[in-house]
Amino acid sequence: MRVVATAGHVDHGKSTLVRALTGMEPDRWAEERRRGMTIDLGFAWTTLPGADEPVAFVDVPGHERFVTQMLAGVGPVPATMFVVAADSGWMPQSTEHLDALDALGVRDGLLVVTRSDLADPELARDEALEHLGESSLGRLPAVCVSGATGSGLDDLRSALSALVGGLPAPDVDADVRLWVDRAFTVRGAGTVVTGTLGAGTIRVGDELALGSRTVSVRGLQALGESVDPVRAVARVALNLRGVGLDEVGRGDALTTPGRWLRGDVIDVRVGPPRGRGEPVDLPRQVMLHVGSAAVAARVRPLSRSDAPDSDETRTVRLTLREPLPLRPGDHALLRDPGAHRVLGGVTVLDVRPPALRRRGAAKARAGELAAADGAPDAVAELARRRLMRRDDLVALGASIPDGVPGVAGWVVDPGWLPSLADRLVAAVARHTEEQPLDAGLPAKAAAQALDLPEPRLLDLVLAEPGASSLVAAGGRIRPREAGGLPDAVRSAVATVRSDLAADPFGAPEAHRLAELGLRTRELGAAVKAGALLRVGDGIYLAPDAPDAAVARLADLPSPFTLSEARQALGTTRRVAVPLLEYLARQGRARRDDEGRHALR
Template sequence: MIVGTAGHIDHGKTTLVKALTGVDTDRLKEEKARGITIDLGFAYARFAGEAVTGFVDVPGHERFIHTMLAGAGGIDYALLVVAADDGIKPQTLEHLAILDLLGISRGLVAITKADLANPARLEGLTAEIRGMLSSTSLREAEILPVSATTGQGIELLKERLAEAEGATIASSADGRFRLAVDRCFTLSGAGTVVTGTVRSGSVGIGDQVVVSPSGLAARIRSLHAQNQQAERGFAGQRCALNLAGEGISKDAITRGDMVVDRYLHAPADRIDAELSVLESEPKPIGEWFSARFHHGSAEAGVRIVPLENPVPPGGSGRVQLVLDRPIAAAVGDRFILRDVSAQRTIGGGRLVDLRAPLRKRRSSERLGFLKAASLPHAGGALVALLDVPPFLVELDVFARDRALSEEELQAAISFAAAEVIESASARYALSANKRAGFSDDIQRVLTAFHAENPDLQGIGRERLRLQVTPRLPAPAFLVTLRAEQVLGRLVLEGAFVRLPGHEVRLSDKEEALYAQILPHLEGEERFRPPRVRDFSEMLGVDEREVRRVLKLCVRLGRVDEIRHDHFFTRQATAEMVEIIKDVAANVERGEFSAGLFRDRVNNGRKVAIEILEFFDRQGVTLRRGDIRRVNPHRLDLYGGPAPEAVEGRDSSPVGRPDFKF
């Protein structure tokens, strides 16, 4: 259990922690000289058997509220301190408001310096404190008079902390690892060490991690958990991590950074959130309101954009937070807002969507999405998200932004009874109803297209994708089309899609003419076939008729028109794609000239260039000057591997359109 102190300056927080643990948490020379806490202090003690209870001692001065927030973000139990001789003061109220906004409901109020007050004073102060707590998450907290000088109530307080430690439910370590850094220093003989509270997951010696948002990669050389050397640290524990890696140093890591599982590194600077405003605020939070944003141990400037109406004092609403720098965060994390002059706390809330859009942020569809995304249970949120536009969830983004492990993600998918569409670059979920409707929608569009265009081979794949709901990304759409083809519901022919029963047929006369043409398109001459005028002279048939029949065969997928009046069989086209792949595979960086291709097909330079320009237009090759390279994402047009089978830049979250940094 992690206990955090809270309360006004000089009310005895540090002295109380020393009486409980024997540790003076004021470690800085200035703290000793001035007799006040300036930075976070830490102490540990055993109250319940072998369990180690950690203490985070925070400053009480109003100038150091930002430091108090850095320590309060990871606590399990609040120890609110009120001095018997001084009573409730401004920072008592502000600290209590912060604890309430952070959702901390477990805690105890210690009336310190009880030896300086008579029973009547203690009774009256207890009543005041009870009234102060009545509308907060600590309304059930016990109030104990204590004195570090005489020892009054100290043993009873230790008993209460032991009971709280025993009642603490261990945080789940199933999620992905995140540690909010509150200190970074260099230790002689070890190197760079960071300390903080593990927010989720677990970490062990030798694990590879990332310091976010900077993106520095590191390895865990050794660690301490709850002030003890350990092999592994778990969620809910305070840990010290000895980091090693290129660029890792005391100056490279600061308070506010997070050490995370590599999968989670995806900083955010535009976040949609739920905001609650304190009743003490003088006016509503309106458009582009400036404030200071506190999350975990991080602090940043922020502009607030209400998504519905201005958020009134004592009220709540959905807002968009536009940060002046990216932070590492997770959906569901709590945050606090303070005014830009650091004079008062404005409010706080929960993060809902880390990839908030700049446009259409107030649309009804967007607000429906946020309502669904705000559900705390991952499975429940997935169910709700699949029921609102765009009726599609990218599962890896969903899991990453919630710091879910693969096991937790699979549990959410099972809870939602979701249908998964999986490609090498991404996984998507649809509800069972939407997946069935998606198949029906494809059938509807194909049927209508064939009715309006009976002489066309089929509809273009991209055109079909844009007409069905939900609108899947192109690689995932191709996966679904192939699944539909396996079930016999449609036929894929290159870049075209048709119903199984649809076929553009040639007449007997047209078939007879094509039968005369076909032998000249195959065999050794397949890469340099005659042109339309050559067939006209060779067969004694009108040039327009030859052209018309060959264009019908293009629609049937039998041939491809590489250049005007120059037709190749589809088999020859596919074979040339394989030749291009082989040529590219055997040259440096996969870049080849037209001459290398010409030599392989044993063709003239002019025809070879015409063929390559055809593949340029199809997107199979990418040209820069006289050099070309293969575009792996278009090879499926002619029977090559599917685009999702090629690993590339999009496998990184930073390369995907959901990632905004």
């Protein structure tokens, strides 16, 4: 299926033309037929001669009071049938419709001069072609017809076939974003929404995101027939399970869950309106039109309004009244509803922009975005943001190339890692100087020092050549060659180890440790560094003491008493009791009910 929006004129000529082409009545309301004026969106479809698939029409209102409805209809549609009446010619509403199409970047279309039975159509055709030629549509093919007499309709059908046949093939595997243009209830079925599916595929049973909730597709229709699946491009009606009519309406979007970022602050580039070579001064409050949505927005320019004409002068930040599912590269338009004018087309550049807190941040931000074209680019996004959640990067529409470093659901700009390695080395050195007795900088503190949201990202930093002097162990990061102890503590521990070499189980008493400057913190650091072994409260031995004790105790008859063990070890009860308890905790010895000991 292909979808075309009919735009351009205020009177009943468009609807008459669509009716003549399709045999269907696009005006759904009795008031529309009574007044001869399209008030809301109308829908019809037909199969063109020689075409493999039908073409659907979205008939949009032409009157200036219904511009919001018109934009809701043309926003998601890739091509237009621009209608001008021969007896009226170009009208103010024609200009506003063309300004909107130009701002949205619509490039495919067909000019139709209708009511040709009432006046010579050539003057209206030539005038319209001149206006169209100054827009994104360019020089369009033109057909003169009469919906009342049927004159020229065969030529129109042929021209439409050529138009839809030349449209780009849709991406049926793309993530779904269906902008809702109608919502109503059907007895026995519940809530139904309609929209133009521009990309992707929807199936019965699919889960789709509606704002912050997930909804299920109960049924699908296209062109009045039940279908499953429905593939872009198509006019589609979705029967939603468990959704009330008051919970969904025009301007909402149904999206593939987890694949779109909803944002209420976006950075955009605003192009000049049609016919203007430079940007216009934007009011502080505007309406952003994208898809079928119309959302009030507050404008913050990102550079001085008197700056020389450049990309920077057209870059602004929009704060939206409500969040929308957008991606870089999306096209939209800004409109001043009070002045009834289109202010310019919008290209979305960033849907998760950084906060602007410091003086000069807005101008710097404009410089960052000067070269951005809105096309999703994972490498460029990472280079700009340095660190992103993998799912968020995918939700921007970017394809992550192989080899991008990542861990724990995060991806990192590889060009940022050398700088992080230098910062980590400096942070560990600073911690070692300030806390010489610590066994290293805790991983959580290291991540905070580098502004990393996840300590496991440190693995990527430690793999950098610039961090080769560091080692991670026990949840801490320390210098690889430092041994973890300051010189004074290392010297005191060496004295204790020398004494223990002569008397392996002669644990130094508290006064001796104090004389050497080994207090609680120093002793704890020595134990963490593996230089001493704490076997009990106040009892410190060499790390190999348990093995040496087992070797001596093995010569005793089993079981043996505490006194026999003390004599075999050549030590006192003060040391023998905690040492045997330590061996029991290790599973290398046991104590029976009579208080005797045995090796396992």
